[in-house]
């Protein structure tokens with residue numbers, strides 16, 4: 001099969017900053033200036049841009065550049081590895097994204113103080129002041145150092161604005177553990193807990209106690225993807241990718257997007273969900289089961305809202321009805337999730353979502369699963385995929 | 394140093410690679426319950442598997458174990474270390490660096506592997522080797538070399554129980570000030586841990602420098618006057634790179650907060666209340682809420698900030714409940 005990208009994309013704007021031995025400013029500022037100038041060359045506004053790509057070696061984070069320039073919601077962002085070998089790789093990424101409709105306008109950049117700052121001739125490593133390190137600097141001196149503490153900041157706000165309580169956090173953690181208890185592969189196989197045991201766990205950061213936080217574990221997961229045509233001839237029943245989307249919503253920081261008008265929400269996942277649904281025409285009503293990234297118990301609640309299983313702020317009522325259980329409206333994390341099966345950064349969730357659609361989960365729900373949702377981690381730029389059976393083609 | 398001098402220096406330091414730091418160091422005491430209990434108490438780790446023999450027997454561990462992070466302590470020198478500084482091979486290596494102007498020292502990272510749980514009665518011996526020394530590197534601290542030592546811990550049967558890699562940077566302090574070294578003299582007592590500082594770069598250094606001078610600033614676009622925090626080099630509203638700043642009143646209210654209990658990082662006091670604060674100027678800032686029981690903090694609570702010296706090295710904004718009527 002040929003990639004159908006011919007005539008689908010074009011370069012419409014270019015710019016350099018000046019070249020010098022000492023720019024006198026940060027690599028981030030250089031990147032922002034070049035991006036703004038290239039947009040000006042093209043006659044585009046920052047808000048016209050929805051994709052961005054750079055080198056993995058670049059010290060200026062894509063979302064920092066986006067925020068600096070006033071670029072809004074990003075639907076496409078990527079990095080190409082391998083130093084200078086990445087140069088035309090940036091065009092490759094942008095063309096693919098545009099041709100497939102993943103993004104409308106992609107801006108590519110590379111920025112470095114290669115003489116006055118970190119010199120490649122000096123060798124790799126050392127103490128480099130990247131925009132990422134500066135970002136953490138706004139939180140480290142105060143002790144806000146752990147993923148639990150960052151997520152807790154959103155959770156406390158969410159609990160303040162909605163009727164979410166420890167009851168719904170417990171319901172999420174409890175249901176995941178129930179599923180793990182009947183999954184021989186899970187770290188918590190045959191180890192269910194009750195409310196008393198949940199309440200007795202040590203405090204981590206308010207409102208989280210130990211069982212609200214995911215496992216730490218060794219392991220690996222892998223997924224093989226091929227064309228749908230080819231999938232028809234293979235051994236296992238194919239699981240069709242109906243849609244896949246990712247998003248870094250405007251004004252994003254990694255784990256600490258505390259500066260938006262409201263933080264009791266995850267706009268990146270809201271937008272990814274809307275995008276995925278519009279790619280394939282499915283709605284929440286069509287989704288029969290879900291694997292929802294569960295590094296911490298409340299993030300499951302927010303994602304249920306993002307994907308439209310309930311209204312914003314109403315996930316408490318949804319889960320308290322038992323919706324996540326095997327006989328519920330949306331059997332969720334049937335493997336036990338990362339709270340109770342294992343923490344393989346969500347890839348074990350893709351494995352389980354595939355099994356659900358094949359009908360081979362160790363905890364296969366009684367009803368037919370035509371479509372399943374699987375999501376990525378939140379608090380960071382995120383996304384999700386909708387999977388379906390061959391019968392849905 | 395000219396190239397010949399550098400070569401001679403490097404020959405000297407690289408000759409240390411592969412050398413044992415000294416004879417294997419056997420711990421003064423076997424792994425024992427009283428020391429485990431002291432450690433667990435100080436670290437605030439309430440896991441029963443360290444202190445409650447009955448609960449431990451019924452756990453998957455089958456009995457009391459030592460916290461894995463105690464590994465290194467079992468073979469430590471003890472209080473005698475504070476008096477006569479040990480003249481081991483590593484110290485000799487550092488001396489060579491010091492003599493050539495590489496007086497700065499910075500512990501950059503350590504990784505530890507644990508091969509089995511230690512139980513009371515186990516006897517731990519540490520074997521340390523100078524494992525590698527990097528090529529010369531240009532770092533933000535100055536020109537220097539990374540030294541990696543590897544310590545293998547064995548038990549009474551000679552079996553490996555754990556392994557620790559410790560990496561330090563020996564460097565020429567970038568400002569040429571030899572006093573920037575923290576370990577170049579032998580008579581220093583260990584400093585109390587301090588809070589982790591922000592790196593300071595082009596886009597944020599000015600803000601932290603102002604904090605050191607007792608002022609909390611908010612960046613302002615010179616073109617459209619929009620305030621922004623955290624600082625960044627371009628205005629997202631009008632793309633201007635021209636900016637100045639205003640001084641914040643440090644008054645505002647709690648937008649959200651969380652109290653941290655675990656893990657306890659050295660340099661911080663727990664429970665530790667962190668908050669996102671909406672300042673009256675319209676921007677937000679993350680800081681600590683102090684001067685109030687963390688249980689009494691609420692979203693919407695009015696707060697007023699001060700810039701305070703919170704430890705030996707750190708100036709930081711800290712926010713208190715605003716006095717009624719203020």
Ligand SMILES: [Zn+2]
Nearest residue numbers: 614617628631
């Ligand atoms: Zn402006």
